[in-house]
Amino acid sequence: MRRLITMVAAVVAIALFSPVAAQAQQAYTINHGPYLQGLTYDGVIVSFTTSERGFSKVEVREKGSDEVREFRTSKHGLFEANNTHNVIEVKNLKPATEYEYRVVSKKLTRFEPYHVRFGEEVASEWYSFRTFDPAAKSVSFVVANDIHDKADLCAKMLDVQPLDEIEMVFYNGDIMSYYNREGQPFTSFIDVSVEKFAKNKPFAVVRGNHETRGQFARIYDEYIHNTPEGMFYGVFYFGDTAVVMLDGGEDKDDQHPVYGGLVDFDNYRREEAEWLKGVVRSPEFLAAKNRIVIMHVPPIVERMAEIEENKKEIMRQIAWRGASHLGELIIPILNEADIDVMLCGHIHRQLIYPEQPGVLEFPIVVNDNVSSLYVRSDEAGVYVKAVHIDGHTSFEKTY
Numbered sequence: 001m002r003r004l005i006t007m008v009a010a011v012v013a014i015a016l017f018s019p020v021a022a023q024a025q026q027a028y029t030i031n032h033g034p035y036l037q038g039l040t041y042d043g044v045i046v047s048f049t050t051s052e053r054g055f056s057k058v059e060v061r062e063k064g065s066d067e068v069r070e071f072r073t074s075k076h077g078l079f080e081a082n083n084t085h086n087v088i089e090v091k092n093l094k095p096a097t098e099y100e101y102r103v104v105s106k107k108l109t110r111f112e113p114y115h116v117r118f119g120e121e122v123a124s125e126w127y128s129f130r131t132f133d134p135a136a137k138s139v140s141f142v143v144a145n146d147i148h149d150k151a152d153l154c155a156k157m158l159d160v161q162p163l164d165e166i167e168m169v170f171y172n173g174d175i176m177s178y179y180n181r182e183g184q185p186f187t188s189f190i191d192v193s194v195e196k197f198a199k200n201k202p203f204a205v206v207r208g209n210h211e212t213r214g215q216f217a218r219i220y221d222e223y224i225h226n227t228p229e230g231m232f233y234g235v236f237y238f239g240d241t242a243v244v245m246l247d248g249g250e251d252k253d254d255q256h257p258v259y260g261g262l263v264d265f266d267n268y269r270r271e272e273a274e275w276l277k278g279v280v281r282s283p284e285f286l287a288a289k290n291r292i293v294i295m296h297v298p299p300i301v302e303r304m305a306e307i308e309e310n311k312k313e314i315m316r317q318i319a320w321r322g323a324s325h326l327g328e329l330i331i332p333i334l335n336e337a338d339i340d341v342m343l344c345g346h347i348h349r350q351l352i353y354p355e356q357p358g359v360l361e362f363p364i365v366v367n368d369n370v371s372s373l374y375v376r377s378d379e380a381g382v383y384v385k386a387v388h389i390d391g392h393t394s395f396e397k398t399y
Contacts, residue, residue: 028052028107028120032186034127035198037225039168041095041132041237044202045225046071047087048103048124049186055081055118056105058088063098063128082111087225096133100126127199132167136239138378140165143294145172145345146369148210149188155196156389157372163197166374167238170245172345172367173208173296180214185223207232208296208346209251209322212263233272235279241377242288244279246330247272248297251322251346266325273329280337290377291339298344298366299326303359310353317347335361340382341399343373350386350395363399 033048046058058071071090073080080086086103093099102124110117144157158169176188193203204226211220227234232247249265252258279285300323305314317323334342339362350371353364365384367373371394376383386395 028122030103030122030124033194034103035190035194036129036202038227039202041134042093043091045089050084050105052107053082053084054105054107056086058090058101058103060090060099060101063100082108089228093131095131098128098130100128102126129200132238134239139167139238139241140376141168141170142166143170143172143343143373143375145367146174146348147189148174148177151188151192154189154192158196160387160389160391161372161374168201169203170294171203171205172294173206174210177210178214179211179216179220204245206245206294206296207247212250237284240289242285242291244293246295248295248322248326251297251320253321269325269329276333280333290382292382293339293342295344297322297326297346298364299330300324301327301331313351341365
């Protein structure tokens, strides 16, 4: 009898402490996010994940109001459900208005054709954000690049910046080295962004050449939602300021052996250039007093080497297909667009490509990989300050 009791106890213990039982006892949680992207004058995109499959929504109220609106993702007549990764667009907001929001999710415990059952419900605390102001005379933001999966470096780049004062953060490429692990964007930079600012202020991601590599590179857009259209390039308007984000793609030729014939960036850059032609002719862009371009890979044309101080670096970059193809396609368009400054990364050191009449009609500020940029656009122009992770200012100038 005693032996039987011992055996039963052992079986119960195994059942209670097996991985399956342990998982069943874990609480249903919001385990990543929420984080904001795609903020405009009248909308925002809220992303978050849950620990298990569920049915989720975002609740939004104007600050000071008790009226709560609910938003879910609906496609082809079906609400998104039985998922862990949620991307929910909040629409029809007022410009220059402060809102509060929270994310709410119910665990799905049974999901059959005619039988749906829910488990526990979880909700985040209420967070706040402010829609952009179409009448704004000034805007400030932070640009960081070439973090290469170092979340601690990302934190240091953010910590030296006045995050309470800015409107948003732009991650300007190579935030990851290669996309080889599931959930890698969270551990690389999204989780630390949520901790520092992204529950209340948005970030946008300019794709770098390294982020086109790896077995999961083709699902990067599941995490990055710069605009409702889901592109890695786009344009942001902040009243008097236009900020154009461009995706330079890979830095090598499409036929390079390392890609195995799996890339098509020449055509991608041509399509992007056609899109850019439409942007710079649009009424919104033409009305902007200050115009900024952000792109990871600096575009290069051979004539830029006429300036002796940068000749060696320019000739090194011109050897790479990506930089030279971007120069061929993008620089002629931007030369006619009255650009104040372009902000780039990629080469892991600070460098300035100055204006050259007839060659490059705007300066290019190349940031290094141990500094972040503070950018303020106002009636005085576009002020750019590079702040090293140790806190000292290594470069500042108004364009």
